[in-house]
Amino acid sequence: MPKKNEGKKRREEPREPVLRDVLRVPVGEPVDLTSYDARGIPAGPPDKAAGTTATAALGPRLAELQERLYASSTAGDRRRLLLVLQGMDTSGKGGTVKHVIGFLSPSGCRVRAFKAPTAEEKEHPFLWRIEKALPLPGEIGIFDRSHYEDVLVPRVHALVSGSEIKRRYRQINHFEKALADDGVTVVKVFLHLSYEEQRARLLARLDDPDKHWKFSTGDIEERALWPDYRKAYELALERCGTDAAPWYVVPADRKWYRNWAISKLLLEHLEALDPKYPPGDFDVEESRKRLLAS
Amino acid sequence: MPKKNEGKKRREEPREPVLRDVLRVPVGEPVDLTSYDARGIPAGPPDKAAGTTATAALGPRLAELQERLYASSTAGDRRRLLLVLQGMDTSGKGGTVKHVIGFLSPSGCRVRAFKAPTAEEKEHPFLWRIEKALPLPGEIGIFDRSHYEDVLVPRVHALVSGSEIKRRYRQINHFEKALADDGVTVVKVFLHLSYEEQRARLLARLDDPDKHWKFSTGDIEERALWPDYRKAYELALERCGTDAAPWYVVPADRKWYRNWAISKLLLEHLEALDPKYPPGDFDVEESRKRLLAS
Structure with missing residues (x-):
């Protein structure tokens, strides 16, 4: 069967692949993270120089779409976006933010880094602190770690039962579906780092005394649990990858690629929302006259 | 009497004035904003080109000091900084943020824009929403409007009694003193805009349909109350300018100057704090060996 566009005159430039489609984790299928290349370049600019240029070029469009999203909310549009960043230690969540x-x-952004739960947070259901940090209509929320920590650490350290973890997967899926229904575009990103690159990044922290505060021997102990964390991530990506809130795997060994991919993913989602500046509800000429007379 | 350094060999370069000293509103004296030039360049680079270059040059030092402040908090240092931005409509509070x-x-920043109080906020004392938005130890908080709105709008529109406004001045002074005692460096900035420049900026919004959402005829009505707002600001600067939390007047008609001045003020305050990277509490060589073997 001939393809739809066959015979039609094609544009000269090769069509850019939609990054969302390239990086999205297929919904409802088992996830094997070893099949993803942490140093890979699955789409986009081929090297650092091209990547840095391409990323910078996305900036003005991102800024404009954010402003439109915010502007639109002043006229009652409830839509907003939530970028969830997860990944192993040193995978670059903070750098991505x-x-x-x-x-x-920044006025239109709501950034929140989630650490180990506080005493107060522990007294509430695990989604309590997440709900308090959600973006308002028109805003872009960015989570550095998230509710997914509650199905990762407890699983790896066997702090709760397997059935409790499963219950949390279901709660997360209901929660994210409700967000989507309320106009929140949830973009969940797993920053995929290799075991080798983590070693290099931790060693770099040791080499610089100004970075020692970022390091603790606990990091080495958690690193020893790498296969368990990978498994916990695979299950989280599999059980909580839904049509309402799919996961994206972004190769994170190369920082320039990570930055480009996240920026592009964000841009594609904002373009899909296509928010509009609301029209003014006033007489422009009349207002101009009054201002000039003031 | 000879000055301390007289006779000593002076450095060749002229000594840069401390901007804090230049822009600080004298504590305990009446404030007359008409004596401040909104287009003035009271210290620093003389023109836009020099200003832009000088501002960019402050960046790396600001970033490093912020990181040190944050790092220091991980070792128990409770110090933090709160930048409070106030000013007439279009004075550039959002642009400054x-x-x-x-x-x-951004992970170490807590940005909050205060709008007209919500129904829930109105049910609480006026400092309630402010306290919830304060920076944690190690963070830099930035307020776009603040508790000062509660002694400006109500005074101009006579929504509360004069004695209530005076009570609020006192509450603010107690509140800010308590913050200072708790390690918060409070930097309060009045972005000083001229009546003429506001007209120009409002007209620019009318000229661009993509900016109509930022405009409402209410802006013209508030503008008609300019002298009342100026008076309300003068009183707030006078009654709430304290040694614990002084006010700074930043000329805001020129955006490049405003950006330089705020960056420099921030830098000077962070330099005065001089936070240090905490030393690691681990054996570096031992950790390196363990990592290399992992």
């Missing part, structure tokens, strides 16, 4: 927000207006 | 945060790591 810093990079992404560089393109955006 | 965007500019400043461009230098910082």
Whole structure:
């Protein structure tokens, strides 16, 4: 059967693949993270120089779409976006936040880094602290770690039962579906780092005394549990990858690629929302006259 | 009497004035905002080109000091900084937030824009929503509007009695003193805009349909109350300018100057704090060996 566009005049430039489609984890299938290349370049610019240029070029469009999203909310549009960043230690969650927000207006962003739960947080259901940090209509929320920590650490360290973990998967899926129904575009990203690259990044922290505060011997002990964490991530990606809130795997060994991929993913999602500046509800000429007379 | 350094060999370069000293509103004296030039350049680079270059040059030092502040908090240091931005409509509070945060790591920043109080906020004392948004130890908080709105709008529109406004001045002073005692460096900035520049900025919003959402005829009505707002600001600066939390007046008609001045003020305050990277509490060589073997 001939393809739809066959015979039609094609554009000269090769069509850019939709990154969302390339990086999205197929819903309802088992996930094997060893089949993903942490140093890979599954789509996009081929090297660092091209990547850095391409990323910078996305900035103005990202800024404009964020402003449109915010502007639209002032006229009652409830839509917003939530970027969830997960990944092993040193996978670059903080660096990604810093990079992404560089393109955006911070007034319209709600950034939250989730650490180990506080005493108060532990007294509440695990989604309590998440709900308090959600973006408002028009905002872009960015989570550095998230509710997924509650199906990762407890599983690896056997802090709760297997049936409790399964219950949490279901709660997460209901929660994220409700968010999607309320106008939240949930973009969940797993920053995929290799075991070797983590070693290099931890060693770099040891080499620089100004970075020692970022290091603890606990990092080495958690690293020893790498296969368990990988398994916990595979299950989280599999059980909580839904049509309402799919997962994306972003290769994270190369920082320039990670930055490009996250920026592009964000841009594609905002373009899909296509928010509009609301029209003014006033007489422009009349207002101009009044201002000029003031 | 000879000055201390007289006779000593002076450095060749002229000594840069401390901007804090130049812009600080004298404590305990009446404030007359008409004596401040909104287009002035009271210290620093003389023109836009020099200003932009000088501002960019402050970036790396700001980023490093913020990281040190945050790092220090991981070892128990409770110090933090709160930048409070106030000013008339279009004075550039949002633009300042965007500019400043461009230098910082957003994970260590707590940005909050205060709008008209919500129904829930109105049920609480006016400082309630402020307390919830304060920076944690190690963080830099940035307020776009603040508790000062509660002594501005109600005064101009006569929503509360004069004695209530005075009570609020006192509450604010107690509140800010308690913050200072708890390790919070409070930097309060009045972005000083001229009446003429506000007209120009409002007209620019009318000229661009993509900016109509930022405009409402209410802006013209508030503008008609300019002298009342100026008076309310003068009183707030006078009654709530304290040694614990002084006010700074930043000329805001020129955006490049505003950006330089705020960045420099922030830098000077962080330099005064001089936070240090805490030393690691582990054996570096031992950790390196364990990592290399992993």
